[in-house]
Amino acid sequence: MMLSPTFGEERSAPAPLSDARFPALEGHDIDGRRLIIPAQLDGTYNLVLVAYERYHQRLVDSWIGSARELERRNGHLRVYEIPVIRNMSWIRRKQLDFFMSQGISDPLARATTITVYTDVDRVNRSLRIPHSETIQLFLVDQSGAVYWRGAGPYDGAQFRSLKQTVTALQSAHSG
Numbered sequence: 001m002m003l004s005p006t007f008g009e010e011r012s013a014p015a016p017l018s019d020a021r022f023p024a025l026e027g028h029d030i031d032g033r034r035l036i037i038p039a040q041l042d043g044t045y046n047l048v049l050v051a052y053e054r055y056h057q058r059l060v061d062s063w064i065g066s067a068r069e070l071e072r073r074n075g076h077l078r079v080y081e082i083p084v085i086r087n088m089s090w091i092r093r094k095q096l097d098f099f100m101s102q103g104i105s106d107p108l109a110r111a112t113t114i115t116v117y118t119d120v121d122r123v124n125r126s127l128r129i130p131h132s133e134t135i136q137l138f139l140v141d142q143s144g145a146v147y148w149r150g151a152g153p154y155d156g157a158q159f160r161s162l163k164q165t166v167t168a169l170q171s172a173h174s175g
Helices: 054-073 090-103 107-112 120-126 156-174
Strands: 025-029 034-037 045-051 077-086 114-118 136-141 146-151
Touching: 025 077, 025 107, 034 114, 045 054, 045 156, 054 077, 054 156, 077 107, 077 120, 114 120, 136 156, 146 156
Parallel strands: 045 077, 077 114
Antiparallel strands: 025 034, 025 114, 045 136, 136 146
């Protein structure tokens, strides 16, 4: 519980959303380091931008600047890009991994872009995502609890909602 500096009333940290848990997914960053998402993500809270198609990168890019600024201002937050791609042959995976590694040179982006090859429909069902036509955003902890979710290109109202949730979690964690 925290005291609200404005009203002097107690308030608790935001509770996780009850409609979904982020599933454990095995992936690898651009440099090949294997990770279990969300358990091995670095943040106490992690903003996970899930993309399904190459053209979704522009949607991810529309969020990334604001998300990174929010990350800089909140010590418990980390931001990750998670391409979730249908299972494919080992050769096709290696080709795609190579092209991604050639296209991403920024060290932070290389460490925080984690590719997952999996059953996309299973992931979408577990997160109650109706389709893979746009990106999905989740604020999760390492156990998979989802505290906020959004979808689509950057939107000021969604960002304000995300920022409020992150700020409340940060305050509760610090206080």
